[in-house]
Amino acid sequence: MNPALSTENYTAEIDQLRVHNAALKSEVDSLKEELVWFKRQMFGKRSERIVKDLDDNTQLLPGFEQYFESVESSQEEVKEKKVKAHSRKVKNKGKDKISVPDDLPVERIEIDLPEEEKTCAETGSPLVKIGEEVSRKLAHVPESFYIKEYVRPIYALPESAGIRTADLPDNIIPKCRADESFLAEVIVKKYADHLPLYRISEALSRIDVRISRQLLSQWVVRIGLALKPLYDSMLSKILKSENIFIDETPISMLDPGKGKTRQAYMWVVAGGKERDPPNRIYGFKTNRKHENASDLIGKYSGTLHSDKYGAYEKLAAKKQIQWSPCWSHIRRKFIEAQTGDQQFRKWILRKIRYLFMYERVAWNRSPEERLAIRCEKEIPIIDDLISAVKDKLQNGKILPKSKYKEALGYFYSLVPFLKNYTKDPWAHLDNNVAERAVRPLAIGRKNWLFVGNEEAGIASGVLLSLVQTCRALKINPREYLEDVFRTMMSHPYSRLNELLPEEWAQRKKQATS
Numbered sequence: 484m485n486p487a488l489s490t491e492n493y494t495a496e497i498d499q500l501r502v503h504n505a506a507l508k509s510e511v512d513s514l515k516e517e518l519v520w521f522k523r524q525m526f527g528k529r530s531e532r533i534v535k536d537l538d539d540n541t542q543l544l545p546g547f548e549q550y551f552e553s554v555e556s557s558q559e560e561v562k563e564k565k566v567k568a569h570s571r572k573v574k575n576k577g578k579d580k581i582s583v584p585d586d587l588p589v590e591r592i593e594i595d596l597p598e599e600e601k602t603c604a605e606t607g608s609p610l611v612k613i614g615e616e617v618s619r620k621l622a623h624v625p626e627s628f629y630i631k632e633y634v635r636p637i638y639a640l641p642e643s644a645g646i647r648t649a650d651l652p653d654n655i656i657p658k659c660r661a662d663e664s665f666l667a668e669v670i671v672k673k674y675a676d677h678l679p680l681y682r683i684s685e686a687l688s689r690i691d692v693r694i695s696r697q698l699l700s701q702w703v704v705r706i707g708l709a710l711k712p713l714y715d716s717m718l719s720k721i722l723k724s725e726n727i728f729i730d731e732t733p734i735s736m737l738d739p740g741k742g743k744t745r746q747a748y749m750w751v752v753a754g755g756k757e758r759d760p761p762n763r764i765y766g767f768k769t770n771r772k773h774e775n776a777s778d779l780i781g782k783y784s785g786t787l788h789s790d791k792y793g794a795y796e797k798l799a800a801k802k803q804i805q806w807s808p809c810w811s812h813i814r815r816k817f818i819e820a821q822t823g824d825q826q827f828r829k830w831i832l833r834k835i836r837y838l839f840m841y842e843r844v845a846w847n848r849s850p851e852e853r854l855a856i857r858c859e860k861e862i863p864i865i866d867d868l869i870s871a872v873k874d875k876l877q878n879g880k881i882l883p884k885s886k887y888k889e890a891l892g893y894f895y896s897l898v899p900f901l902k903n904y905t906k907d908p909w910a911h912l913d914n915n916v917a918e919r920a921v922r923p924l925a926i927g928r929k930n931w932l933f934v935g936n937e938e939a940g941i942a943s944g945v946l947l948s949l950v951q952t953c954r955a956l957k958i959n960p961r962e963y964l965e966d967v968f969r970t971m972m973s974h975p976y977s978r979l980n981e982l983l984p985e986e987w988a989q990r991k992k993q994a995t996s
Contacts, residue, residue, distance in 0.1 A: 512822050512882055583621060590622070625690055631662050653972035656705050661694075663968035666702060671961045673703065674943075674950040677923075679931035700935065707942020710971065714945040716979050717952070718764045718779075721754035725785030726909045728753045728760070729795070730917035731771065732924060735933035736940060744933045747940060749947075750779055751920045756909045758846055761955035762985065763920045765947040767940035773797060786907050788914040791897065799900060807904040808897045809914035810835060816890035823887030827875060834864050842912045850908035857905040865901055868894070923951055952984045963987060 601610045635648045655663060672678045678686075680699045687694055721727060729752050735744040750766040768775040776794035780787070787804040789795045790812050799806035814835045817828055841860050845853040872894050875881070881888045904910040924947065934940040949967075953960035967982050980986055 512885065581621060628665075628690070628692060652969070655709050655968040655971060656702060659702065661702065663965050666706060667961050667964035667968060669699060670703065670706065670946055670964055671950065673931065674927065674946050675923075675954060675960055677927040677930045682930075700939070703946070704939050704942045706968070707945040708938070710945050710949065710967070711941070712976070712979060713967070713971070713982055714764065714948055717762060717948060717983055718752070718766075720980065720983065721752055721762050721764060722780060722783045724754035724756060724760070724762075726754060726756060726760075726907065727780070727783065727785065728788040728911070728914050728917035728920075729776070729780070730789065730914060730921055731768075731776075731792070732921050734767075734924070734928055734940070736769065736937070737933050737935050739936075747934070747937075748775070749924055749940075749944060750775065751917050751924070752779060753916050753920050759919075759955075760916060762952055762983075763948060763955065765924065765944040765951070767934075767937070767944040769937055769940075786903070786910045788904075788911055788917065790914060791893065805903055805907070805910075806900050807907075807910050808900050810838060810901075811913040811915060811918075813890075813894055813897070816886070816893045820885070820887040820890045822885045823881060824875070824879065827871070827879075828887065828890075830871070831868065834868050837864055838912060853908045854905070862902060862905055865905075869898055869901070920951065923947070923954075949984065956984055956988060958984055958988050 596610075602608070603610065633651060635651075638647045639645075640647060655666065659666070669680075669683060672683050673680060680703070681696045684694060684696045684699060729750065731748050731750045733746050734749045736747040737743075738745045747767065747769045748771050750768060751763060752766065753760050753763040755762055766775075766779050768779075773794035776792075777798070782803075784803055785805065786807055787795060787798070788807045788809060790809050795804070795806055798804045814832065817831050817835075820828055838861055841856055841864075845856040848856065872891055876891055876895060881891065904912055927947075934943055949964070950960045953963050963984060966987070971982065974982060981990065
């Protein structure tokens with residue numbers, strides 16, 4: 484010990500070291516938490532399903548056990564297989580691996596025995612045909628193209644007053660050298676199959692059809708902009724549903740002045756009174772400013788599902804919308820929290836799991852029963868969570884920069900809105916409808932990488948909206964687009980909604996019935 488230092492100085496130095504040691508411990512715990520999270524992202528399961536860590540004697544949902552047993556058992560279909568003396572249950576491994584339309588053309592190939600083998604070697608008698616053994620295989624021929632040649636006779640008017648000829652059919656792109664059938668195929672390959680235009684161009688060149696990527700890009704943009712009124716009509720339809728789901732995701736846009744890309748955004752809006760609404764809009768924006776969300780939804784005042792983004796919080800604060808924040812995001816925050824009171828964290832996740840299980844029941848009931856289940860079963864759980872989290876924030880010892888503290892704070896900041904979904908039978912506990920709608924875009928941008936400019940981004944949003952809505956409705960987007968391309972220009976604007984995917988499918992069904 485340095486004799487020049489007094490006892491008070493040593494005490495002060497020890498206190499400083501303790502504070503420094505506590506700060507280092509906090510930093511180590513935070514870094515450990517980040518390491519666990521990174522390992523989970525790289526090597527672990529990404530699913531957010533909660534492990535069943537309850538005691539065997541714990542009753543998850545009193546009064547609902549029988550229902551869940553029936554649901555879980557029905558997920559794996561079983562069928563009876565008759566064997567000697569008893570019947571045995573075997574798992575149904577699913578549908579046939581190959582399923583094809585009944586009206587596919589059949590090419591018959593007969594493979595017969597050579598003539599010298601059609602005689603019995605022992606008796607010399609000719610063999611008698613008693614039947615056939617048929618093996619069927621699905622075959623494919625390369626894409627076939629043909630030229631549509633429009634021939635229009637030219638007639639001369641009397642006294643050299645001019646000439647007259649029939650008009651060409653309406654085209655989505657005037658004077659385009661590609662037919663609507665080909666254009667529809669290109670759009671589907673890009674926005675349903677996620678093929679970038681340079682790959683489409685390369686594939687065409689293999690069969691000696693040579694179209695540059697630049698020309699394909701021009702066609703795609705012109706088609707997207709031509710269909711913008713149809714896109715606006717679908718957005719209007721979604722905003723009338725009083726129940727929408729919204730999310731946004733980054734997308735790269737070329738920045739020609741700097742020779743590289745910059746970040747833009749694609750907003751996704753889905754809406755409807757179904758459990759998984761099929762109608763969806765992809766709105767391109769050059770940035771993530773709050774006013775973009777307001778511009779997109781306009782004066783919408785119904786239930787809005789989203790993550791905790793400030794633009795939606797502002798709309799909720801102004802009471803323009805009934806905001807229903809996503810419980811999946813809340814759950815995700817607690818799953819990522821690897822420090823803090825782990826028993827309390829497990830309790831939180833267990834309670835949230837109860838909410839999702841009750842929702843499974845509620846969505847198999849009528850709207851009135853759904854509200855009753857939420858009121859009787861789910862609201863008490865939410866009240867317990869709010870009370871427990873509030874107490875933990877006030878009285879618990881929590882590392883200030885930990886993901887555990889972040890999860891608790893995230894939850895508590897949403898307290899005024901957590902029960903909003905229980906007031907509307909068509910509202911959801913989560914925003915998974917919008918998140919599922921984002922997935923095709925996430926896959927697509929990994930392939931075509933970026934959009935060329937703002938105009939191309941707007942066109943991409945229009946085409947994505949129509950193609951992905953068709954996919955959600957189980958409509959063949961190729962057939963839909965070709966029909967719309969041929970009729971869009973001459974269709975009355977006042978009845979534009981008849982060309983929306985859902986209405987188009989209904990008219991087609993009525994015409995064939």
